[in-house]
Amino acid sequence: MCGILFAIQDAASSDRACNGTDSTFQGLFRRLQDANTSRGPDAQETMRITVENHTLSFFASELRLRGDAYIAQPHRDDDGNILCWNGEVGSEENDGSKLFSLLRTQDTQDGIRDCLGSIEGPPQNPYLLLTSVSVGSHPGYELDELPTECVFSIDIDKLSEACRVINAPQYFSRELPAWLLALRSARLSAVNRTMPVDPSLPKGLDDIPEHRMAAVDELITQLDHSVMLRVLHLLVKPEWRCFLVEVLTLLCWLSWRTGNHADKSEPIDLLNVAFENPRKISVQVTGNIGGLPKREKKQKLREPLDYSTVDVAYDVPDRLTGLQEVEELRRLCPGRVWNFVEVNVPFEKSQGARPIVEALMFPSRTVMDMSLAIALYFAARGVGQVRSGPGADPHPYTSRARVLLNGLGSDELLGGYGRFRTAFKNGGWQAIIDELQLELDRIPTRNLGRDDRVISSHGKETRHPFLSLSVVSFLAGLPVHQKLDPRLESGLGEKMLLRLAAVKLGLVEAGFRKKRAMQFGSHSARMASGDGDRKGDLLIK
Known part of the structure; x- marks a missing residue:
């Protein structure tokens, strides 16, 4: 799965980054590049363009699974079209190249929406980032995971409005702009809600009725x-x-x-x-302590395990x-x-x-x-x-x-x-x-x-x-x-x-x-200290 990274900066912010004075953005962008390179180890490239006093940075990495020619992203042509692609098309050719050719034949938003829909498949900062993978919690962004129910687009002339849309707590409310609501893509089928009426009880798996x-x-x-x-x-x-x-x-x-x-x-x-998993091993060493009083149970869990008695x-x-x-x-x-x-x-x-x-x-x-x-x-x-x-x-x-x-x-x-x-x-x-x-x-x-x-x-x-x-x-x-x-x-x-x-x-x-x-x-559950008695939906410490 390839990696993509996209950033929009205003001109002043871009100048500060180039001069080395915007260390937060520079450091964050480099770390995100490294993280996305791990997704696509075969080729990586970066390109930048300026549109309406904004600097647009495109970075993409390539994981080659199809085609016999060397392909590097971002895909671009002489007309100024640019595509960073992270997905599957199902073609003998390179996925991104195939999709780029199809998109270049479209000249309306509806056409782009329908083309993408046919595939199965931050207000406080002076920049906006789109990335395939994060680097964890970082002061340089307020990261959110975009939903998959629609295709997002950004009009550079309406950049502030687009940023507000992307960071809205509800993405698909009736108050959203019409241009965004029109870009809904295909949805998964709904579950059949027909209620069974006294269905016969299966006898087992050996004979299929x-x-x-x-x-x-x-x-x-x-x-x-x-x-x-x-x-x-x-x-x-x-x-x-x-x-x-x-x-x-x-x-x-x-x-x-x-x-x-x-x-x-x-x-x-x-x-x-x-x-x-030490929690599982502790059962072998100390026995099942689930029935012990809470205080005694916590004390047992704090005691170091004697691994010499356990294979x-x-x-x-x-x-x-x-x-x-x-x-x-x-x-x-x-x-x-x-x-x-x-x-x-x-x-x-x-x-x-x-x-x-x-x-x-x-x-x-x-x-x-x-x-x-x-x-x-x-x-x-x-x-x-x-x-x-x-x-x-x-x-x-x-x-x-x-x-x-x-x-x-x-x-x-x-x-x-x-x-x-x-x-x-x-x-x-x-x-x-x-x-x-x-x-x-x-x-x-x-x-x-x-x-x-x-x-x-x-x-x-x-x-x-x-x-x-x-x-x-x-x-x-x-x-x-x-x-x-x-x-x-x-x-x-x-x-x-x-x-x-x-x-x-x-x-x-x-x-x-x-x-x-x-x-x-696999026994990967609740291994770390402090996770033992915590429910799965609680935040990690």
Whole structure:
């Protein structure tokens, strides 16, 4: 995923920066350049122009995944058009070059809006910054994450008005200018709100009832197409073209099946991260102290651990289930090398990386954000060990793959979280429908920006087969009882439709696996001092 950085300064501020007297902006811009370079390690360029007494600075970095020619951003032409692009078009050519050619044929705002919409995919300071990634909390900006519901444009003649719009607490109120409201782009499909009337209770996953067969088959077809599109046209070095697949074994299986689009002789790296968590180790040393009085419990947690009595292992829940599932993949998908990359993270290393991860995920700043972001950071880094088979000695391995497929969206669309059971218990099917819509609505703000900033810091790009507009439309449109059934026991009812699809394809281990959130399956949750008893939505200290 490429990096882009854009700044507008008034002329006086620009002169001060050039003369070295505006140290705040200069230092901030340099740090943002470095952060964005990590996203695009193959090429970087900066260009500046002056428009209406304002200096416009464009910086872009390039992560080459398509095309066979050297391309550097920003894209520009002789007519004065400039484009910095961070996204995917789905072309054999360079994404940015292809989009730039299309945009140059447009001569109206409506045309630009429609062109961009066809792709699936600060008042106190004398400057405005747009950047793909932050450098954390900094006195030089008041950073906010722009929403994805519309395309923003800035009229240099109305610069002060545009700044007020971008910093408004509500971006889409009726009071906003008409030119901004007109630039709304496509939205995700809404969740089907049809209430089931006494649906029959499924018997299990072994036999698919006739009335569910069409939905199971269509899910397989939709995901197969979505995965195919995300592994197509990776015309780069072979060792960069293998795929990092995390979370869902079904995505691994579908990646194997796309042999017509990606050579089956190329390996697939399955990243599996495990953390050394002192809170978990303390249970081995002192026993479960959850039932102790609060004061005594705090005292126990302050006492240093005697590691001499503990054999620190990385057999976290996700590691154990992952080892079982990779053997199933090897049996069902012969001819492909499956590198099960064991990424083991000692406590000292995870704590040393916290300031880096905190800066990358900013402005996301909760305890849960850190638990998830630090797991993704070390997973995307891809440094670990692999084994040739069960019981074999490990040897060091560093993945060179540049594309990571993950399962984001599966839990939100198919009801994979434990809170869906709680919702059903308190409010029945209607409560589940409401929860599904809430989860879908907040994916962009809760997950996508944060995860992209963290993963791309290693020069990697993440792709989400479950968030293809066609997959979202299909799943959102299904009646709720076709997707999940909280009346069934844990490990069966959540994401029931996906489980049925996995079992039909022979992925029995994946079909019956009990869902764990990544931060709990990897033991990345609540490791730091002071985070232990804090809820996930509280700000990190």
